[in-house]
Amino acid sequence: MSVQHTTPTHAIKSTGEPVWLRRTLIVIALLFVFLFLILPLAAVFTEALRKGFDAFLEAFKEPDAWSAIKLTLLITAIAVPLNLVFGVSAAWAIAKFEFRGKAVLTTLVDLPFSVSPVVAGLIYVLVFGAQGWFGPWLQANDIKIIFAVPGIVLATVFVTFPFIARELIPLMQAQGNEEEQAAMVLGASGWQIFWRVTLPNIKWGLLYGVILCNARAMGEFGAVSVVSGHIRGQTNTMPLHVEILYNEYQSVAAFAVASLLALLALVTLVIKSVIEWKQQRLMAELAALSPERPPVRAATA
Amino acid sequence: MSSLILPTLRHQPARVLPGFEITLGFTIAYLSLIVLIPLSALVFKTLNLTWEQFWQAVTAPRVVASYKLTIGASFIAALVNAFFGLLLAWVLVRYQFFGKKIVDALVDLPFALPTAVAGISLTALLAGNGWVGQYLEPLGIQLAFNRNGVLIALIFIGLPFVVRTVQPILEDVEKELEEAATCLGATRWQTFSRVIFPALAPALLTGFAMAFARAIGEYGSVIFIAGNMPMVSEITPLIIISKLEQYDYAGATAVALVMLCAAFVMLLLINGLQAWQRARSGASS
Numbered sequence: 097m098s099v100q101h102t103t104p105t106h107a108i109k110s111t112g113e114p115v116w117l118r119r120t121l122i123v124i125a126l127l128f129v130f131l132f133l134i135l136p137l138a139a140v141f142t143e144a145l146r147k148g149f150d151a152f153l154e155a156f157k158e159p160d161a162w163s164a165i166k167l168t169l170l171i172t173a174i175a176v177p178l179n180l181v182f183g184v185s186a187a188w189a190i191a192k193f194e195f196r197g198k199a200v201l202t203t204l205v206d207l208p209f210s211v212s213p214v215v216a217g218l219i220y221v222l223v224f225g226a227q228g229w230f231g232p233w234l235q236a237n238d239i240k241i242i243f244a245v246p247g248i249v250l251a252t253v254f255v256t257f258p259f260i261a262r263e264l265i266p267l268m269q270a271q272g273n274e275e276e277q278a279a280m281v282l283g284a285s286g287w288q289i290f291w292r293v294t295l296p297n298i299k300w301g302l303l304y305g306v307i308l309c310n311a312r313a314m315g316e317f318g319a320v321s322v323v324s325g326h327i328r329g330q331t332n333t334m335p336l337h338v339e340i341l342y343n344e345y346q347s348v349a350a351f352a353v354a355s356l357l358a359l360l361a362l363v364t365l366v367i368k369s370v371i372e373w374k375q376q377r378l379m380a381e382l383a384a385l386s387p388e389r390p391p392v393r394a395a396t397a
Numbered sequence: 398m399s400s401l402i403l404p405t406l407r408h409q410p411a412r413v414l415p416g417f418e419i420t421l422g423f424t425i426a427y428l429s430l431i432v433l434i435p436l437s438a439l440v441f442k443t444l445n446l447t448w449e450q451f452w453q454a455v456t457a458p459r460v461v462a463s464y465k466l467t468i469g470a471s472f473i474a475a476l477v478n479a480f481f482g483l484l485l486a487w488v489l490v491r492y493q494f495f496g497k498k499i500v501d502a503l504v505d506l507p508f509a510l511p512t513a514v515a516g517i518s519l520t521a522l523l524a525g526n527g528w529v530g531q532y533l534e535p536l537g538i539q540l541a542f543n544r545n546g547v548l549i550a551l552i553f554i555g556l557p558f559v560v561r562t563v564q565p566i567l568e569d570v571e572k573e574l575e576e577a578a579t580c581l582g583a584t585r586w587q588t589f590s591r592v593i594f595p596a597l598a599p600a601l602l603t604g605f606a607m608a609f610a611r612a613i614g615e616y617g618s619v620i621f622i623a624g625n626m627p628m629v630s631e632i633t634p635l636i637i638i639s640k641l642e643q644y645d646y647a648g649a650t651a652v653a654l655v656m657l658c659a660a661f662v663m664l665l666l667i668n669g670l671q672a673w674q675r676a677r678s679g680a681s682s
Contacts, residue, residue: 112491113585114585118492121484121487121488121492122488122492122494124484125481125484125485125487125488125489125500126494126500128481128484128485129485129500129503129504131529132552132553132556133503133504133506133507133556134503135522135528135529136510136515136518136519136522136553137506137510137518139518139519139521139522139527139528140514140518143518143521181423182423182424182427185419185420185423185424185427186420186424186428188416188420189416189417189420189421189424190424192414192417193412193414193417193421195417195421201424201425201428203664203668204428204432204433205424205428206664207432207436207664208432210610210614210660210661210663210664210667211436211614211657211660212613212614212615212616212634212653212656212660213614213616213617213634214614214616214634214635214637214638214653214656215439215614215634215637215653215656215657215660218439218637218641218649218650218653219435219436219438219439219653220435221641221646222435222438222439222442222646222650223434223435223438225646227646228438229438250431253431254431254432254435257431257432273413273414276414277413277414280413280414280415285415286414286415286416289414289415290416308508308509311508311509311511312508314511315509315510315511315512315513315514316511317511317512317513317616317617318512318615318616318617318634321616321617321638322638322641334511335511335512335513335514335617336513338513338514338517339513339621342517342621347521350517351517351518351521354511354513354514354517354518357510357511357513357514358510358514358518360509361506361509361510361511361514362509364509365502365503365505365506365509366502368502368505368509369498369501369502
């Protein structure tokens, strides 16, 4: 290589790695990504289509598969809105106000992430199961929670509990209260402030939290497996249906249903990336704004 | 600016915006109903056991073997993730290459892919007749249906944590510091180990702890690939499930309480690490 560099490029060179090292690091990283991410993902779809497209479609003609899909959609349609309301509410209280015990509350909101899914399922068995706190009372009144849909909803709500709140809290903290206070001075009501000022500011973060919450709600396995009771056609969600098919050596059918879930994961990743790129562009636009209207995020960062 | 407002805020309530009572009230009520009260059931149900019963349940040889496997495999998986996570974050932040955006998006796949799908897919790859397994089996390497399988599943599910904690910190590392180190005669390796790495260390440790905590509780992806042999490749969450299937609720509850305590310790540790990281990045900027 020639030594006749101009000073700027030379300065960049001096804090970078030699080309061979760069290439080696990139190759190792890509190899790791290929082995641990791309291969497993590709395997789902190839295994599903191994015996052709007709065999793939066969898996969805089974009524049990349909009831599993419907149950998964129903569970998600209940769990995600519940955690959405909670997430917005928790983020409003934690990000907009100062109060005693805030750090403890924030930690407790994150708690379900650290609890093993199996333990998450078990605790509802201990509360609502036959030997549980409310077991005898529920039995006397002929209400089924464990080994029925309500138990699956509860377990799903537990494991997806923090997703939306933890996306919103740092976002709303970074944005501060100035815009809401300004709206208030101008005479806006609480709802108006939320719908017209806060929501437009947090909508991407909110959507991001919702899609992550949705993906986890549809895919949850451990917690749901404890409370479901595995009744075919009644309390089997899609991941549980995959497990049953797999254990019955119906590999193609198992991977066919699994491929729907993998597709959901891919869609989630695409939406997530789009939101991130949108946010980056927004940040760049805000940074380029003229100083007479100081960009909120850039100012607080 | 804040010094001007503060004195007045001290005397009158600082809560100008509406909705504090109702959102905080709802948050605490929902948290209690969904998380705190059910979790307390675990503690109260365990209190029904005598100390001997509890001790016997949580120290049975099969259970202890599962702790060793779960903790050991989680630790090794988190180490592997720390190394490759740092490498991936580095490559994604510092270098340009074809397909970078796709790789960046794919890193989150283990978060988005249901664990059961990951489990059967890794098993299909690594079993003796699988894509990868068929080349390894003649060499005497078996990666499925034993402890190796547990490790691989745990590496998969912990992969995004280190990348996603290190990446933003690496983006913020000031290039000027590196240039200064280079000007002062440091080699590239010295600059990395003495300037860049110390700045990343808190984030790296946080990511490591998160991957470790997640791995300890993981169930779905592991059980398909582990083979689940008692004393050999049986993880602790599976012990709880099998106790439940034998209607041994007391035993399941006792082991679950041990796992819950482990989760609490990890949560506090991660919180501490994050506070350290904030203090570090606050001090440097």
